[in-house]
Amino acid sequence: xxxxxxxxxxxxxxRSDCPISSSLDIFGDKWSLLIVRDxxxxxxxxxxxxxxxxxxxxxxxxxxxxxxxxDNGIITKLPYPGNKVKGLYRLSPKGADxxxxxxxxxxxxxxxxxxxxxxSPFLKEVKKNKSKFLKKVMLNLLQEDENNRD
Amino acid sequence: xxxxxxxxxxxxxxRSDCPISSSLDIFGDKWSLLIVRDxxxxxxxxxxxxxxxxxxxxxxxxxxxxxxxxDNGIITKLPYPGNKVKGLYRLSPKGADxxxxxxxxxxxxxxxxxxxxxxSPFLKEVKKNKSKFLKKVMLNLLQEDENNRD
DNA sequence: GTTTTTTACTTGCATATTAAAAGTAATTAT
DNA sequence: ATAATTACTTTTAATATGCAAGTAAAAAAC
Numbered sequence: 001x002x003x004x005x006x007x008x009x010x011x012x013x014x015r016s017d018c019p020i021s022s023s024l025d026i027f028g029d030k031w032s033l034l035i036v037r038d039x040x041x042x043x044x045x046x047x048x049x050x051x052x053x054x055x056x057x058x059x060x061x062x063x064x065x066x067x068x069x070x071d072n073g074i075i076t077k078l079p080y081p082g083n084k085v086k087g088l089y090r091l092s093p094k095g096a097d098x099x100x101x102x103x104x105x106x107x108x109x110x111x112x113x114x115x116x117x118x119x120s121p122f123l124k125e126v127k128k129n130k131s132k133f134l135k136k137v138m139l140n141l142l143q144e145d146e147n148n149r150d
Numbered sequence: 151x152x153x154x155x156x157x158x159x160x161x162x163x164x165r166s167d168c169p170i171s172s173s174l175d176i177f178g179d180k181w182s183l184l185i186v187r188d189x190x191x192x193x194x195x196x197x198x199x200x201x202x203x204x205x206x207x208x209x210x211x212x213x214x215x216x217x218x219x220x221d222n223g224i225i226t227k228l229p230y231p232g233n234k235v236k237g238l239y240r241l242s243p244k245g246a247d248x249x250x251x252x253x254x255x256x257x258x259x260x261x262x263x264x265x266x267x268x269x270s271p272f273l274k275e276v277k278k279n280k281s282k283f284l285k286k287v288m289l290n291l292l293q294e295d296e297n298n299r300d
Numbered sequence: 301g302t303t304t305t306t307t308a309c310t311t312g313c314a315t316a317t318t319a320a321a322a323g324t325a326a327t328t329a330t
Numbered sequence: 331a332t333a334a335t336t337a338c339t340t341t342t343a344a345t346a347t348g349c350a351a352g353t354a355a356a357a358a359a360c
Contacts, residue, residue, distance in 0.1 A: 015206070016205050018187075019256045020184065020270075022259045023259040023263070025180065033170065037170050037171075046308085047307070047308050047309075048308075054166035054171070055171055058350095059308085059349095060309085060311085060347085061347070062309090063308080064346095073262075083307090084357090085308065085355060085357075100254040101251065104250040106170050108173055108248060108251060109169025109171075111247065115167050120167075120170075123169060180318095196337085197336070197338075198336060208318075208320065208321095210318085210338085210340085211319075213337080214317095233328080234326080235327045235335075
C-alpha cells in the first residue's frame with residue numbers, strides 16, 4: 001500500500017500540544033484544505049466533483065484525503081439519494097469551523113499573489129464584509145444540512 | 151540533492167489562480183507555518199532557536215524551509231549583530247500578515263484538539279479579544295523592526 | 301436484457317520528499 | 331591551542347506523491 005490508510009493505524013501522532021501544530025498535523029498539506037474549500041464555497045459533493053476542480057488532484061490522493069478528513073471528523077460521507085454508487089460528502093460542524101481559516105488564507109493570497117483576485121468570485125465579498133460572508137457561508141451549509149435529513 | 155532548492159528553480163509552479171490554493175502552494179506543509187509561528191509568538195530568531203522548538207524539526211528540512219520562506223518574501227535573514235556565524239531571521243510585513251491565519255488555526259485547534267488549550271499561553275488571550283491580540287503581536291514585530299535598523 | 305458508460309475507487313511504478321543521523325567548516329569561547 | 335557553538339550539508343532509508351492504468355458495482359442506453 002503506497003498511500004497509507006491512517007484508519008488502520010492506531011496512533012494519532014501529534015508533534016506537540018500546540019494547537020497550531022496539531023491542526024497542521026491533520027490538514028497541513030497541499031490538498032486537504034482545497035477539499036474543504038470545495039465543500040464550503042462550491043457545489044462539490046461527490047468524488048467525481050472533486051476530480052474536476054482546477055487543481056487536478058490525483059485520484060489516489062483524493063481517496064486518501066477524503067478518508068483522512070472523515071477519520072478526523074471534518075467531513076462526513078452520506079449515501080447519495082437515489083444512487084447506490086455515489087457518495088455525498090458534506091462538511092461536519094467541525095469542518096465548517098474551518099471557514100475562518102480559509103477566509104484568512106484567501107485574503108492573504110489575494111493580497112500577495114497576483115491574478116488571484118479576479119479568479120476567486122468570493123474574494124471581493126469577503127473583503128467587503130468578512131463576518132457577513134462567514135455567516136452567509138455557515139448558513140448555506142446549515143440549510144443544506146437540513147435538506148439532507150432523509 | 152534530496153531537498154530541492156527552489157531558488158535554483160525557474161518555474162514558480164502554481165496549481166491554479168485560487169488565492170487559497172496559491173497560498174498553500176507556498177506554505178501548505180507541516181513545517182512552514184510553525185517557523186512563522188515561532189517568529190511571531192516566541193523569541194525564536196536564529197537557526198539554533200528553531201531546532202529547539204517542541205516539534206523537533208530536522209535540520210535539513212529547517213534549512214530548506216527557511217530558504218523557501220525567504221525566497222517567497224515571508225521572512226528575511228539579517229546578519230546577527232556581533233556574531234559572524236549566526237543569522238537573524240525576521241518576519242517581513244508579508245509574513246506578519248499571516249498572523250490572522252495563525253490565529254484562526256490556533257482557535258480551531260484549541261476548540262477541537264484536546265490538551266492544546268493550556269499548552270498555548272496565547273490562546274486564552276486570543277479568544278478573549280482577537281483583534282486586540284492581533285494588534286499587539288503586529289506592534290511587537292514593528293518595534294523589533296525598528297530596534298534592528300542599525 | 302445485454303452492452304456500454306458512469307462512478308468510485310485501487311494498484312503499480314517512477315520520482316520526490318521526509319526523517320534521522322552523521323559530517324563539515326567557520327567562527328567563538330575557554 | 332583546544333573545545334564548543336553554530337549553521338548548515340550529506341547520506342541513506344522510509345514515506346508520500348503523481349501519473350497511468352485497472353477494477354468492480356451500479357446505472358443508462360439500446
